[in-house]
Amino acid sequence: QVQLIESGGGSVETGDSLRLSCAISGRPSDIFAMAWFRQAPGKEREFVSSINWSGGNTYYGDSVKDRFAISRDNTKRTVFLQMSSLKPGDTAIYYCGLEDSPTTRPYSDYNLYDYWGQGTQVTVSS
Numbered sequence: 001q002v003q004l005i006e007s008g009g010g011s012v013e014t015g016d017s018l019r020l021s022c023a024i025s026g027r028p029s030d031i032f033a034m035a036w037f038r039q040a041p042g043k044e045r046e047f048v049s050s051i052n053w054s055g056g057n058t059y060y061g062d063s064v065k066d067r068f069a070i071s072r073d074n075t076k077r078t079v080f081l082q083m084s085s086l087k088p089g090d091t092a093i094y095y096c097g098l099e100d101s102p103t104t105r106p107y108s109d110y111n112l113y114d115y116w117g118q119g120t121q122v123t124v125s126s
Helices: none
Strands: 003-007 010-013 018-025 033-039 046-052 058-060 068-073 078-083 092-099 120-125
Touching (some): 018 033, 018 120, 046 068
Antiparallel strands (some): 003 018, 018 078
16 A cells, blocks of 8 residues: 655754655555645644656745745655745644646645645744
8 A cells, every 4th residue: 555654854943944755655556746735733734835746846835935845756756845944833744645646636735635644743943
């Protein structure tokens, strides 16, 4: 079965950086896109970033644009989220998702993704 294994979360201070990783275990039928979402306590899951697997096109939520960068390693079947200039508002559990079929729906749609990781906690203190 397909599993997404996230790592790289932790506790940091304002202005620090972190890099999250999400490795694909198992064989999805295809990899069309992967994404990062986050969820803070008491809030809805929020779109952070996504990447088209073949073309490498990237998309970002407004709150992380110019601070976060998504990338992928096709050989290792891993997606990364480089987070810089972290703020307390970035504190959340970060989840990666995988979409395994072509779609015209927005990559920021949480319901688009077929597989999810277990989440990794990111805590930013002031």
